[in-house]
Amino acid sequence: MNKPMKPDPTFHASAKLAMEAPPENFAFTVMLGKDADQHDGIAVIDLRKGSETYGEIVHTVMTETTGDEFHHFGWNACSSSLSPLSGHAFLERRYLIVPGIRSSRIFIFDVKDPLKAHIHKIIEPEEVFAKTGYSRPHTIHCGPEGIYVSTLGGGGKDGTDGPPGIFIMDCETFEIIGRYEMDRGAQDKHYDFWWNLPQDYMVSSEWGLPPQYENGVVAEDLLSNKYGHSIHFWDLRARKNIQTMDFGENYQMALEIRPAHDPSKSYGFCGVVVDTTNLQGAIFTWWRDDNGVWQSKKTITIDPRPEDPENLPDLLKGFGAVPPLVTDIDLSLDDKYLYVACWGLGEMHQYDVSDPMNPFLNGKVQLGGIATEHKHPNGKDFIYGPQMVEISRDGKRVYWTNSLYSTWDNQFYPHQEGGQMVMANVGEDGSFALDPDFYIDFPKNTRAHQIRLEGGDCSTDSFCYPSV
Template sequence: MNLRPDPTFHASPKLAMQAPVENYAFTVMLSPDGSESDGIAVVDLNQKSDTYGEIVHTVIVPNKGDEFHHFGWNACSSSLSPLTGHAFLERRYLIVPGIRSSRIYVIDAKEPLEAKIHKIIEPEEIFEKTGYSRPHTIHCGPEGIYVSTLGGGGPDGTDGPPGIFIMDCESFEVIGRYEMDRGPQDKHYDFWWNLPQDYMVSSEWGLPPQFENGIVPEDLLSNKYGHSIHFWNLRGRKNIQTIDLGENHQMALEIRPAHDPTKSYGFCGVVVDTTNLQGAIFTWWRDDDGKWQAKKTITIDPRPEKAENLPPLLQGFEAVPPLVTDIDLSLDDKYLYVACWGQGEMHQYDVSDPMNPVLTGKVEVGGIAKGAAHPNGKPFAYGPQMVEISRDGKRVYWTNSLYSTWDDQFYPDDEGGQMVMARVGENGGLELDPDFYVDFPKGYRSHQIRLEGGDCSTDSFCYPSV
């Protein structure tokens, strides 16, 4: 334990933006067929280093078939909350779930080049103490580690609804379920919160039979994937309101609240509108009467394409949907980045007015029936997927794999894992850096990124920026 708060904990978003720049990224390495063990790659981000843009260390786990996906820190700036009893924790451990195995690895990353496994939590402990399976998103709260799940109990994860469970942030013991009253929530995906305002927002993807073996076209076309967002009393652990975005808005995924804790709004990305194949972003906010509202504020149209150029799944539509699979918000709450995994595009929107976003930048790399190369001439498999923004907002990193079985459906002829970076202009705009291109070892794909010292989808801030 430190004798003072970890220097990577920041009271406000503005203070985090002024912190030293990142030197390393931690990035998922996944073996799509389970023939190799998954791992975490440490990527050198120091532009003055001889190994800049290279994988300089890996942590390969002893089991196979985990399918690493999302992961997060044991502690972050939320530890500075007045409610915390853990202000002197270190941002030291990465909590890495296996979305297929329901196993969780705790990796000690205090020394990035010597990162190693600290503890393994076997799935039986999670099943016994929570009744949940398929752990997914990790968020560090003031009093513990929150883990969202995509499955309930039983072999196929449909014995009861999925939800959130809490782990002790020092011993990493599984404590138990979060929910006291879940209301109508019966599917799960992402979640995040505003600590001072004491609310949480969660979203929905689908149940394990709807995603583990690939997308189920019949379920998608009959609007059976998730399409609601749920609002919670964070400390009371109770659902206080649910908003249905419309059953045609299939797969309401990433939740991105404003970083400034005085603000009561945020964004949610929707993968596809089944009436027109558009991708969409909804802005959600709390009105003057204390009720939550949501409005579609961004739409992205599909691109026409000849059937013979498309994977079988899309040939009947003769179009490439954007497939909005990730979004991220800069720490100053100014720019929202939207990954259009199907079309091979990364969009940048000025959301200074969250009800009227303005497209300010776009780059193309990868994409169905397009396969745009990186500026260095090398290939980029699939399309832009998991996106992470540097704390100062000047660099945007992303990888390319969505989920192994979905990769194979939408990009049957692609293979590989890449990580790239785009630089942000003084007044917005994006430009891919030709000198930053990470090609993962053969047989591995790449997914979520975490930056040393925190990033824009990690920390919750307790105090307003000045």
């Protein structure tokens, strides 16, 4: 890899500087096959205003293998490369690391020229197993020493031979280096993670083990509160779990971790899919107190919607209600707005979190949803509900897709099939509304999951310096 002689211009010292950068030209969106017989890939979408192909898929890269199930993915490098401790200031944000959550195969896509994006390297699952003892790679973060990869499975065929965790890849050769954890403490499940480099801590969360999600929700495990409900705080450099915080066993599936983007702040948010006592969705704010101890408080609740059982999928008939199913959250770079995807209700919520302990609902978009199926403003269907959400660096555009995970799509929306991506505009006054002219319908047999924006976005970059 030929290194540039100066830092990548898409790296920014602070979140404020990133907000002032030029807008995104392209999006890269996961295309996952509707079942294990289909190929997965990446769709390149034109976001250049005024372009003849604006809002269209202009290039696709498909795998030769099947059954990979692309899910979450991320960059080889980001603004964390500007950390004085990294030794990697002259990397390019050029490669996308895309794991197959079902196959444990990892694909490296070269997207330096988005219209000529191609697969640069493939890491076979046997290498992942042999070098880490983990399986089901999930979340990618480009970190101070390399690329960090969280996993959802341990060893063995069903991924339950030992706990899942994080491993590190070389950010130039993409060789797997080894496990991250020196002392995992009480951590025995995994999902998302993020860090604050200057404050030298990391936070991770929990979903469930492979038998609990690969074939859909296991109702017995959910009702007996056997999914993840804790978050873990780590000494980042020592690679040691320093505190585990249990939200309460009824708060099932503690998923996305979203810390404040300004590294001088010591707080963040975590979304919880469902409270099994009342079917509510929840957002917890977590923070470090004056004694250095991490605390948390439930600051947002979202109620279920009563519904005729005849209109519900089998899993929900006994409840007579549609749970919100909080399946993704994302925080704008100015730390002002938190977007919450309610995949079950068919709603995208916008919360003002300027005061992280007292958020309030500032806006809402209805689209899709169980037993509601709200249509797009252009009159077309939006399959399933709002799922993976990504925010432009300037905070003016919010993009989202619809698929959660193939077996979960089939379980909660058994009569629907397809993939869509939409965009909402955010006004200077915080107004939040769908753009009637932005609507992407993905090719037959493919669904749409996570989105990455050229030059970085709100769920990938970690910043080293406070905003001024």
